[in-house]
Structures are given as C-alpha cells and as structure tokens.
Amino acid sequence: MNEQSTPTSAERVEKLQGLGSSRKRVEDVRFTQGKGNYVDDIKLPGMLFGDFVRSPYGHARVKKIDAEAALAAPGVLAVITAEDLKPLNLHYMPTLAGDVQAVLADEKVLFQNQEVAFVVAEDRYAAADGVELVEVEYEGLPVVVDAFKAMDDDAPVLREDLEGKTEGAHGPRKHHNHIFHWEVGDQAGTEKALEEADVVVEELITYPRSHPSPIETCGCVASMDKVNGKLTIWGTFQAPHAVRTVASLITNIAEHNIRIVSPDIGGGFGNKVGVYPGYICAAVASIVTGQPVKWIEDKIENLTATAFARDYHMTGKIGATKDGRITALSCNVLADHGAFDACADPTKFPAGFFSICTGSYDIPIAYAGVDGVYTNKAPGGVAYRCSFRVTEAAYMIERMVDVLARKLDMDPAELRTKNLIKKEQFPYTSALGWEYDSGDYQTAMTKALETVGYTALREEQAANRKAFEAGETRSLMGIGVAFFTEIVGAGPVKNCDILGLGMFDSCEIRIHPTGSAIARLGTISQGQGHATTFAQILASEIGIPAEDITIEEGDTDTAPYGLGTYGSRSTPVAGAATAMAGRKIRAKAQMIAAYLLEVHDNDLEWDIDRFQVKGNPERSKTMKEIAFASYNQAIPGLEPGLEAVSYYDPPNMTYPYGAYICVLDVDVDTGVIDVRRFYALDDCGTRINPMIIEGQVHGGLTEALAISMGQEITYDETGNVHGGSLLDFFLPTAVETPVWETDHTETPSPHHPIGAKGVGESPNVGGVPAFSNAVNDAFAHFGLTHTGMPHDHWRVWKTAQGLGLTG
Amino acid sequence: MIPGAFDYHRPKTVDEAVGLLSSLGDDATVVAGGHSLIPMMKLRMAVPEHLVDLQDLDDLKGISVSGTAVTLGAMVTQNELIASNALAQACPIIRETALQIADPQIRYVGTVGGNVANGDPGNDMPGLMLALDAAYELVGPDGTREVRARDFYDAAFFTARSDGEILTAIKISAPPAGHGWSYMKQKRKIGDYATAAAAVVLTMDGATCAIASIGLTNVADTALFAEAASAALTGSDLGDAAIAEAVAAAKAITNPAQDGRGPAEFRTHVCGMMVQRAVARAAERAA
Structure with a gap:
C-alpha cells in the first residue's frame, strides 16, 4: 500500500523557501563559528608582507628618502618608492572619478598618512620595523584644510601634476584647486521662482566628513605565478571584475592573466569599492620578488588613508507659498574631495545622484550645482551605505523642509x-x-504617523516644553520626521558606467542532474546575505528549494562579469539578472516537460515547482524530474543540459522610500541625548527575505545613529587628522544602540522582474535626517533653525548655551 | 599597529620581579593587564626592550576585607572588584566605578593596580582612590613603603613610584557603614575615557554632612582630590548653596585639555555637573 500523502500547494511553497520567506542566513553557520575566510586568513607558502611608510605632514615636499637602514634590518627585502614605480608608469593610478592618484608620493605629499614608500619583508613584524627605519626628509608646505579657502587667489597649488590643465575629467577647471563644476536643472527659472515665492528659507547645511569604517580593513594578497604568467589577487574588493579590468589597463597584463578573488568580506559600506595604493604595491612587489605579498592596513590607516565619505557643504534654498506649497528648490554644493578625486561614482556623475535632492516632494522647478575642490585631506568621497551622494541630498532636503x-x-x-x-x-x-518608478507616499506617511501616535507625541512635547519653562525639568523632547526617497540600482548602461564599463550585472545558472543548482553572480556580498537571498529569488523562479542552490560570487575566473556590490545595486541589478536567467531555465524546462508529457508546450502551466498539463494537474513533471531528463534524454531539437546566463541592463533605477520618526530627549546640562524611540517604515518593493531586510534596516539605522551623533574626521590648521582612531571615531556598541521599530509597505517596482527595489542603504539615507531633525526639533521653540552634525555632547550643549538655556 | 621587538620576562615572586627591574634598568617596564601599555607599544609610543609580566605573582592577587580595612592586590582585575560581595558591602563605590570602566572583555583582564599606577589622568580608579584617601604599597630594591594616593600623582604618567618599584597593593580604610557614595561619569561611548567624572563619598550625622570627599577624573593632567569642594560640603546641610559652592570649587581646580570630547570650557562644565549629580546621589544613599 502506498500511504504517502501528496504535499499541498502551501507545503510545496514552504519547502522552496523562496520570495517572502524569512529563511535563516546560510552564511552565518561559518561566520558564527569563526570559520569565515577573510583575506588576512589567506596564507601562502613563501608569502611576504608589505607595509607603508606614511607622511606625517599634510602638505610637504619629499626631499629625500633614505632606505639604507631599513634595507639593513633583518627580514627586510625591499623598499619601493615612486622612483621605482615611474619606469613602470605605475607611480600614479587612475581613480574611478577620472582623476589620477599617487600610488607612492611623487615628490610631494598631499595629506597626512599618504603612502610614501612600501617596505617588503619576510613577515609583518620585520616590515613594521623596516617602516620605522626609512628616513624621509620633508619640507613643509602651507596646507589647505578649509574647502571654502581652497579656491582663494593665494591658495597654494596642491596638484602640481595637473599644473596648466584647465580641462578636467568633467569640464573646465576654474582654479588650480578646482576639480569640476557640475549642474543640473533650470537655474534662471529657479531663481525667478524663488524671487516670486511668498516665503524663502536659506541655510548652509554641512554634512561632515565621515568614514565607512568596516570592521575588516582593506587588504590583499598578490601572487604572481612566474611559470604561467598569471597574477592572482585576493582582496577586499566590492567590485572584483572592475578591479581586474583596471588592473589590466594599467599594468598591460592581459586580462585573462589576471584573476581577482574577493573572499569573505567583513563589511564594505563603500570603503572597498576603489583601488588603493596597497593593491598596486603588493602586485608590483610580487611581480618583482616572484613571491606572494600580503598587505593589510590597520584601523588607523583605514580611517585616515582609504576612502572617506561625505564632506559636502550644501547651501539649500526653498521657496514656498504662504500656505506651504513648495514652489522651487536650489542647492549649491561645495564638495571637499581631498587630495585626489577618488569618488566612486558612475563616471558621468561627478556628484553622484545628488540631483535626487528634490526628495519625495512635488517641486515644480529646481537647480543643483556642485563644485569639487582639492584640499590636503585623504581622498575618497564614497557612498557610505547609500547610493552615490544620496544621503547628502536627503539630509539637505529633509533639513530644509524642517x-x-x-x-x-x-x-x-x-x-x-x-x-x-x-x-x-x-x-x-x-x-x-529622474523618473521615479513607483510609490504610495501618503499611505506610508499616514501609517507612520498613526503608528507612533504622532499627535499625542506633539501634545507630550508641548507639556514638556511647559515643564521646562517652569523649571520642572532640564530635559527637552525632540521629534524628528524624515520622508526620504532613495535612488538605487545603478544602473542603465545608457547613462551609467564606471570607466566605460556599463553598470549591468549578471547571473549564470547551472542545474545539476539531481535537481540542485549553482548560480554565479557578478556581485559580491560583504555581509548582505546574497547566498541566502539570491537562492530565494531562484527558488521561486525555478521551483528548486533555496537550500539546494549554491550561490557563488567574487572569483573573476568563474563568475560572470558584473560591476559589484555597492549603491544597493545587487538586488535591483544582479537580482534581476538572477530572475531573468531563472526564467530562461524555466523556458527550456517547459520544452523538456512537454516532450516528457507528450503535449504541446502551450498545454503546460507552471505551478510552484513543476509544469502540469492545463486542466489535468495530475499529469506533471517536477523541476527535479526535468533536470534529470535534461541530462539523460535525447530530446529532438534541444541541447542536453540545463543552463542559462543573463546579463541584465536595468531600464531604470529603482526608488525605495520610507517614513522615519525619531523621538529623543536632550539633557541641556550635559548635552547627552537619549533616543527614546525610533520607528522606520521602509518600502523597498517586493520583499525577498523579511528577516534580512530587518537586519539591514537595523544595521543602517545604527550607522545613521553613529554618523548623526558622533562620527567625524577633522583636520586641524596644520593638516593633522583627528578622529582617526576608534578612541574618537564613534562606532556604536549594543549599549549605545536604541531599540529599532521596523515596519513596511510594499509597492513593487514596475520595471524590475520581481518588483524588488533594494533596501540596504535606505536606513542610512532616512535615518540621518530623522536623528538630526529630532535634535533640531528639541530646540525649535527657542528659535533654532539649524544646528549641524555630529550632535555630540559638547555641540548639543553649545547649542543650548547659545540659546541661553544653560544658566 | 605592530610593536617593536622586546624580551618577555615572567617572574614567579615579587623579589624576582624587583630584581629583574634592577638588573634590566630603564629599558624594562612592568606589565599587568596591559590595556594601557600594549596599545602604546603597538603605536610605538612605548618601546620597552623588556617586559616584566606580573601575572604569576600570587602575592599581588586577592581582595581582603576585614571590618573597614580593605586591601586590594595590584593584580586584582576590574571584574574581580565587581564580583566581590564583601567589597560591595564595605565600599560599594568601588564596584560602581569599576562597572564604568570600558567593557566586560577589558574588565576581565585590566587590573586595579595597573589602573592606579599608570598615572593616566583618564583612568577612573585614581580619582576614586583620592576620594577614599587610599594608600599604595610599593616594593623596590630598598624594601617596602606606602604612599598616600593623594601624594602619588605628579603629572600625566609621572608618579611617586620609581622605575625600580612595583605597586603591589592598595589599602583603603572604608568609610563607616551608612555612608553615601556615587561615581558619576560622562563619556561619549562604551570604552571611552571620561569627558569628566566625579567620585563622591559622604558620611552624614543626622542632617549634617560630617565628612565629604570628592575626587575628579580626566579634567587635569592628573586625577584630582577636590579638597576645597570637599570642605565646602563638610559640616553643611548639603543644601543648594553648599552644593553650588562645592561645584564652583571643583571647577576651579580643573585644567582639562581640548580633545575630541570637547573644549576645556565644556569639560570643566561637565565636571561641575558630575559633582552636582554625584553629591545628590550620594546624599540619597547615605543613611
């Protein structure tokens, strides 16, 4: 007797763990057991170590480099300087922004901790000892640390290598420290609309220099195989294929002879998109010595020399009718890019997608202009847990609306x-x-306000303000509201490229005979959980359980070409490629099933994990059966096997959005802020894995808290960097992190194959203005219009003091 | 973040340790928990050629409480201070202070002896020991001596301990039962040094404050005993006027540096707030 019961539809869906399932992260098994394989875990026979001699000066001429004592130290094998790289034409490297960056200081240094020489030694201890022994003679030069003074007539020339170049990568340069001017919109029309507006407000909103500060710093192991001429580099790369192509272009090593591998990555947040001098120096050292060379930066080096974020000075101006209809927006930005323009933006967008600065509002006319300048600071300007310059734009518009x-x-x-x-x-x-793809903003806003009990909160605040006036409390309540729109998923090849490489992405699927599968993608997870979620997309598309699908990324020898993971692009672009490749698999599977069931293709319909005959669901072939058939049946007109590849060029960006509300209390006597409540409603379109979305939102909000309340990299008037260690740079622990309340609406993207929009960066984009608005709101009734970030204790106290509240 | 080369020594007795310091001279440094020294070595701001590790010295371990006499071995960890119920009974402010040092991982390794002996004005225990009028036992080539905490701190990282001496124990005469206490610390985040902190110990006689003692952390180049502020409370009713006088006296002796926590003016202000709040809390707790 066969008592085996047939699984119900619901049971079959459940077994797939596809879209919408809060499937546990498959990566966590190794991460939580300390079994991850990060770049510093890679140990190769005969591996050498490199370490940098760095500049103590912000701006100085390098008069002499004496490596004699270092070379005499035990274990030190070589000291590489710019002079050694010049014959190879590798003393400068191209940046992603169309500029060049010194790999090793070429006759002068332009920021503190800039790379001056690379010491290669038998172990990292000998390398560090060698660094101490390299004697560099400097002649100090005047520094430019204030972006507003960078284009003064008498400002020192920073980039002597660009002397006389009046044309930059993005148009004319109007000063020797000017990088580009970029603008969009109707400037004259906007000015006219502002003049005619009933009410106009203007404010300088500065978004301070911060840093993505992933827990794992940047690093690599370069290994030149002199026998077959192949260079392999394992490294912390958010875009391994782009690194391969750039490496081939600058070294003239044929691209097939370069293999880039991103192993497990301990967080990126934009910091690991660019190319750094350490990669070049390790590769050169390996080519010269014929041995593998490892370079791993420490935390101070990471915070002070590899890519920073933000540093935007934004002057916003909004016009409105007296009853509150916004009629125009203009924004002029002074962008401090540091010593080299090493922004990681799509090449045609020197200010990223800053022009999303009209936000979530129906503003009839607008203008945005951005000027980039050089200063004696570390290069970068990467998108720290946001799409390109989107958090800057969102911060500006959300503060200005307040x-x-x-x-x-x-x-x-x-x-x-x-x-x-x-x-x-x-x-x-x-x-x-921009063409916003979809949204239902009112529903999201109403849900947010009702869930937090906004009206009651404002009443409570009114009572708190009375009590403060009466001297009954020294605490002020602040309520911050932000409604943000992200623009992610770069992007359509017609306007998005990096150094000419179109920003499509890819997925390649191979179904094994017994019905399991492997999918390879052009992206690379740094903690986002791709191995979990991309398997879920496929599970729903091809009816194979997610647990039977291996996701592999990061090895350029095996993965299809893609532009990597940043700017919330993995789900919108590679996720779409995954769905499309899955659909190709399904199309062929349908033909196989038709052959097996002896019906016409059109007589079949897809049902969860199988094709069944229309009107006769008893006659069906499961994906597992079809997979086996593809390997053992000679089907007329069909090749054996079941594989597909898709390169997806998105027709548009996706536009996730959300409504965030923060409630906090400010102790005016100490400047200490207690975040009482934080509510985050996100709409990221179709939700692939609600648990992972919630985790992403928690992480992004925690970084938003860090940025708004304490993260800052500053430079003093002599060019010394401050905030460059975790003693000062604020990385919140569980103790500082409040409870996050998450919520959602679901408005699918109409142009994405599964309607997903991306979510990893939304909470940073929306979180920062929500926090900052709440702090500003606490003091609003005393006439405060704007106080800037970070809202650390002393600045908050200073604001209170400036308003006469500290007694 | 790679230290220079050094030799590592691990003596078994205090005599052996003192002997090593004598024979190795200026190039030797003692290490206890290492949470101040090792980071300095990684930054190569400290480059000792010899490290003399005290962790095998059993004589430097253990907490002894006998009536009001409290002795803390120098190698007692912050976590052991927190875990000792006898200590919490006799002198609860020690637990309250230790709980505000860094995070649990650091407190499992960091020692009270290292914390007081290093002479770092940012450490929390020196200000507390000044308030408690503790004495430090020092053992050197010439034998054993005791130095009051209030005579110990000369300048940042300069103390009355000579290079050949080891701080072996901290001796405290606990305030009488029923005393009030509070350690108030403002910091930017877990693991940070104080923007300012205050240790307050009070003994009440009815409505009058019989004895008051205030120590301050990280508002000058050493921890400070706020003598005038303590005197302003002693004999008072702890009313608003007395507290205001104590706060003003405490602020008057501060001289903080500007750093990432804020300018000097702010750190002095916070010091005043910490004193004010610690006095209020201690008064609530006093019997």
Missing part, C-alpha cells in the same frame, strides 16, 4: 504630507530629470 516648517510655523509632518508626490503621479519625472 527649516521651512519653522518659518511657516507649520508642523513638519503636515508640511511634508502637503508636498509629497501623489500616488497617481507615478511614474513621476522630477524637476531634475
């Missing part, structure tokens, strides 16, 4: 609601040219 609300004496939530783009306006073309 400033406008104060001016109009309107509730900031009410002013936002009044100006939100309406559901029926989607797809919506913004004044600065």
Whole structure:
C-alpha cells in the first residue's frame, strides 16, 4: 500500500523557501563559528608582507628618502618608492572619478598618512620595523584644510601634476584647486521662482566628513605565478571584475592573466569599492620578488588613508507659498574631495545622484550645482551605505523642509504630507530629470504617523516644553520626521558606467542532474546575505528549494562579469539578472516537460515547482524530474543540459522610500541625548527575505545613529587628522544602540522582474535626517533653525548655551 | 599597529620581579593587564626592550576585607572588584566605578593596580582612590613603603613610584557603614575615557554632612582630590548653596585639555555637573 500523502500547494511553497520567506542566513553557520575566510586568513607558502611608510605632514615636499637602514634590518627585502614605480608608469593610478592618484608620493605629499614608500619583508613584524627605519626628509608646505579657502587667489597649488590643465575629467577647471563644476536643472527659472515665492528659507547645511569604517580593513594578497604568467589577487574588493579590468589597463597584463578573488568580506559600506595604493604595491612587489605579498592596513590607516565619505557643504534654498506649497528648490554644493578625486561614482556623475535632492516632494522647478575642490585631506568621497551622494541630498532636503516648517510655523509632518508626490503621479519625472518608478507616499506617511501616535507625541512635547519653562525639568523632547526617497540600482548602461564599463550585472545558472543548482553572480556580498537571498529569488523562479542552490560570487575566473556590490545595486541589478536567467531555465524546462508529457508546450502551466498539463494537474513533471531528463534524454531539437546566463541592463533605477520618526530627549546640562524611540517604515518593493531586510534596516539605522551623533574626521590648521582612531571615531556598541521599530509597505517596482527595489542603504539615507531633525526639533521653540552634525555632547550643549538655556 | 621587538620576562615572586627591574634598568617596564601599555607599544609610543609580566605573582592577587580595612592586590582585575560581595558591602563605590570602566572583555583582564599606577589622568580608579584617601604599597630594591594616593600623582604618567618599584597593593580604610557614595561619569561611548567624572563619598550625622570627599577624573593632567569642594560640603546641610559652592570649587581646580570630547570650557562644565549629580546621589544613599 502506498500511504504517502501528496504535499499541498502551501507545503510545496514552504519547502522552496523562496520570495517572502524569512529563511535563516546560510552564511552565518561559518561566520558564527569563526570559520569565515577573510583575506588576512589567506596564507601562502613563501608569502611576504608589505607595509607603508606614511607622511606625517599634510602638505610637504619629499626631499629625500633614505632606505639604507631599513634595507639593513633583518627580514627586510625591499623598499619601493615612486622612483621605482615611474619606469613602470605605475607611480600614479587612475581613480574611478577620472582623476589620477599617487600610488607612492611623487615628490610631494598631499595629506597626512599618504603612502610614501612600501617596505617588503619576510613577515609583518620585520616590515613594521623596516617602516620605522626609512628616513624621509620633508619640507613643509602651507596646507589647505578649509574647502571654502581652497579656491582663494593665494591658495597654494596642491596638484602640481595637473599644473596648466584647465580641462578636467568633467569640464573646465576654474582654479588650480578646482576639480569640476557640475549642474543640473533650470537655474534662471529657479531663481525667478524663488524671487516670486511668498516665503524663502536659506541655510548652509554641512554634512561632515565621515568614514565607512568596516570592521575588516582593506587588504590583499598578490601572487604572481612566474611559470604561467598569471597574477592572482585576493582582496577586499566590492567590485572584483572592475578591479581586474583596471588592473589590466594599467599594468598591460592581459586580462585573462589576471584573476581577482574577493573572499569573505567583513563589511564594505563603500570603503572597498576603489583601488588603493596597497593593491598596486603588493602586485608590483610580487611581480618583482616572484613571491606572494600580503598587505593589510590597520584601523588607523583605514580611517585616515582609504576612502572617506561625505564632506559636502550644501547651501539649500526653498521657496514656498504662504500656505506651504513648495514652489522651487536650489542647492549649491561645495564638495571637499581631498587630495585626489577618488569618488566612486558612475563616471558621468561627478556628484553622484545628488540631483535626487528634490526628495519625495512635488517641486515644480529646481537647480543643483556642485563644485569639487582639492584640499590636503585623504581622498575618497564614497557612498557610505547609500547610493552615490544620496544621503547628502536627503539630509539637505529633509533639513530644509524642517527649516521651512519653522518659518511657516507649520508642523513638519503636515508640511511634508502637503508636498509629497501623489500616488497617481507615478511614474513621476522630477524637476531634475529622474523618473521615479513607483510609490504610495501618503499611505506610508499616514501609517507612520498613526503608528507612533504622532499627535499625542506633539501634545507630550508641548507639556514638556511647559515643564521646562517652569523649571520642572532640564530635559527637552525632540521629534524628528524624515520622508526620504532613495535612488538605487545603478544602473542603465545608457547613462551609467564606471570607466566605460556599463553598470549591468549578471547571473549564470547551472542545474545539476539531481535537481540542485549553482548560480554565479557578478556581485559580491560583504555581509548582505546574497547566498541566502539570491537562492530565494531562484527558488521561486525555478521551483528548486533555496537550500539546494549554491550561490557563488567574487572569483573573476568563474563568475560572470558584473560591476559589484555597492549603491544597493545587487538586488535591483544582479537580482534581476538572477530572475531573468531563472526564467530562461524555466523556458527550456517547459520544452523538456512537454516532450516528457507528450503535449504541446502551450498545454503546460507552471505551478510552484513543476509544469502540469492545463486542466489535468495530475499529469506533471517536477523541476527535479526535468533536470534529470535534461541530462539523460535525447530530446529532438534541444541541447542536453540545463543552463542559462543573463546579463541584465536595468531600464531604470529603482526608488525605495520610507517614513522615519525619531523621538529623543536632550539633557541641556550635559548635552547627552537619549533616543527614546525610533520607528522606520521602509518600502523597498517586493520583499525577498523579511528577516534580512530587518537586519539591514537595523544595521543602517545604527550607522545613521553613529554618523548623526558622533562620527567625524577633522583636520586641524596644520593638516593633522583627528578622529582617526576608534578612541574618537564613534562606532556604536549594543549599549549605545536604541531599540529599532521596523515596519513596511510594499509597492513593487514596475520595471524590475520581481518588483524588488533594494533596501540596504535606505536606513542610512532616512535615518540621518530623522536623528538630526529630532535634535533640531528639541530646540525649535527657542528659535533654532539649524544646528549641524555630529550632535555630540559638547555641540548639543553649545547649542543650548547659545540659546541661553544653560544658566 | 605592530610593536617593536622586546624580551618577555615572567617572574614567579615579587623579589624576582624587583630584581629583574634592577638588573634590566630603564629599558624594562612592568606589565599587568596591559590595556594601557600594549596599545602604546603597538603605536610605538612605548618601546620597552623588556617586559616584566606580573601575572604569576600570587602575592599581588586577592581582595581582603576585614571590618573597614580593605586591601586590594595590584593584580586584582576590574571584574574581580565587581564580583566581590564583601567589597560591595564595605565600599560599594568601588564596584560602581569599576562597572564604568570600558567593557566586560577589558574588565576581565585590566587590573586595579595597573589602573592606579599608570598615572593616566583618564583612568577612573585614581580619582576614586583620592576620594577614599587610599594608600599604595610599593616594593623596590630598598624594601617596602606606602604612599598616600593623594601624594602619588605628579603629572600625566609621572608618579611617586620609581622605575625600580612595583605597586603591589592598595589599602583603603572604608568609610563607616551608612555612608553615601556615587561615581558619576560622562563619556561619549562604551570604552571611552571620561569627558569628566566625579567620585563622591559622604558620611552624614543626622542632617549634617560630617565628612565629604570628592575626587575628579580626566579634567587635569592628573586625577584630582577636590579638597576645597570637599570642605565646602563638610559640616553643611548639603543644601543648594553648599552644593553650588562645592561645584564652583571643583571647577576651579580643573585644567582639562581640548580633545575630541570637547573644549576645556565644556569639560570643566561637565565636571561641575558630575559633582552636582554625584553629591545628590550620594546624599540619597547615605543613611
């Protein structure tokens, strides 16, 4: 007797653990047992170590480098300087922004901790000893640390290598320290609209220099195999294929002879997108010595020499009618790029997607202009847990809307609601040219306000303000509201490329005979959980359980070409490629099933994990059966095997959004802030794995807390960097991190194969203005319009003191 | 973040340790928990040629509480201070202070002896020991001596301990039962040094403050005993006027550096707030 019961549809769906399943992260088994394989875990026979001699000066001429004592030290094999790299034409390397960056200081240094010489030794201890023994003679030069003074007539020339170059990668340079001017929108029309507006507010909103500060720093192991001429580099690369192509172009090693491998990566947040001098020096050292060379930076080097984020000085101006309809927005930005323009933006976008700065509002006319300048600071300008310059844009518009609300004496939530783009306006073309794919902003805003009990919170705040006036409390309550729109998923090849490489992405699937599968992608997880979620997308598309699908990324010898993981692009682009490749698998599977069931293709319909005959579901072939058949049946007109590859060029960006509300209490006597409540409603379209989304939101909010409350890299007037160690740089622990309340609405992207939009970066984009608005709101009734980040104790106290509240 | 080369020594007795320091001279440094020294070595701001590790010296371990006489071995960890119920009974402010040092991982290794002997004004225990009027036992080539905490700190990282001496124990005469206490510390995050911190110990006689003692952390180049502030409370009713006078007296002796925690003006202000709040808390707790 066969008592085996047939699984129900629900049971079959459950078994797949596909879209919408809170499947546990498959990566965590190795990470939680200390079995991850990070770049510093790689140990090769005969491996040498490299370490940098770095500049103590912010700006100085390098007069002489004396390596004699270092070379005499035990274990030290070589000391490489710019002079050694010049014959190879490797003393400068191209940046992703169309500039060049010194690999090793070429006659002068331009920022403190810049790479001056590379010591190669038998172990990392000998390398560090060698670094101490290299004697460098410097002649100090005047520094430029204030971006507002970079283009003064008498400002020192920073980039002598660009002397006389009046044309930069993005148009004319108007000063020797000017990098580019970039603008979009109708400047004259916007100015006119601002002049005609009932109310205009203007504010300089500075987003301080911060740093992504992943737990694992940057590093690599370069290994030149002199027998077959192949260079392999394992490294912390967020975009391994792009690194391979760039490496081939600058070294003239044929691209097939370069293999780039990204092993497990301990967080990236944009810091690991660019190419750093350490990679070049390790590769050169391996080519010269014929032995593998490892370079791993320490935390101070990571914070002070590899890519920073933000450093945008944004002057926003908003016009509105007296009843609160926004009529125009202009924003002029002074962007401090440091010593080299090493922003990691799509090449045609020197200010990234800053022009998303009209935010979530229906603003009829707008203008944005950005000027980039050189200063004596570390290079970078990467998108730290956000799409390119999107968190800067969101911070500007969300602060400005609050400033406008104060001016109009309107509730900031009410002013936002009044100006939100309406559901029926989607797809919506913004004044600065973006086509927002989908949204239902009012529903999200209403849900957020109702869930937190916004009206009651404002009443509580009114009571708190009375009590403060009466001297009954020294604590002020602040409520911060932010409604943000992200622009992610770069991007359509027609306008998005990095150094000419179109920003498509890819997926290649191979189904094994017994019905399991491997999928390889052009992206690389740094903690996002790709091995978990991409398997879920495929499970739903091809009916093979997620647990039977291996996801592999990061090895350029095996993975299909892709542009990597940053800017929340993996799900919108590689996730789409995965779904499309899955659909190709399914199309062939349908033909196989038709052959096996002896019916026409069109007589079949897909049902969860199988093809069944329409009207006769008893007659079916499961994907597992079809997989086996593809390997053992000679099917007329069909090749054996079941494989597919898809290169996906997205037709548009995706536009995730959300409504965030923060409630906090400020102790005016100490400047200490207690975040009482934080509510985050995200709409990222179709939700692949709700648990991973929640984890992403928690992580992004924690970084938003860090940025808004304490992260800052500063330079003093002599060019010394401050905040360059974890003693000062704020990485919150569980103790400082409040409880996060997460919520969602679900408005699928109409152009994405599964409707997903990406979520990893939304919480940083929306979180920062929500925190900052809450701090500003606490003091708003005393007439404060804007106080800047980071809202650390002394700045908050200073704000209170400036308002006469500290007694 | 790679230290220079050094030789490592691990003596079994205090005599052996003192002998090593004598024979190795200036190039030797003692290491206890290492949480101050090792980072300095990794930054190559400290480059000792010899490390003399004290962790095998059993004589430097253990907490002894006998009535009001409290002795802390120098190698007692912050975590052991927190875990000792006898200590919490006799002198609860020690637990309260230790709980505000760094994080649990560091407290399992960091020692009270290292914390007080290093002479770092940012460490929390020196200010507390000044408030408690503790004495430090030092053993050197010329034998054993005791130095009051209040006579120990000369300048940042300069103390009354000579290079050949080892701080072996801390001796405290605990305040009488029923005393009030509080250690108030403002910091930016877990693991940070104080923006400012205050240790307050009070003994009440009815409504009058019979004895008050205040120590301050990280607001000058050494921890400070706030003598005038203590005197302002002693004999007072701990009313607003007395507290205001104590706060003003405490602020008057501060001389903090500007750093990432804020300018001097702010750190002095926070010191005043910590004194004010610690006095209020100690008064609540006093019997």
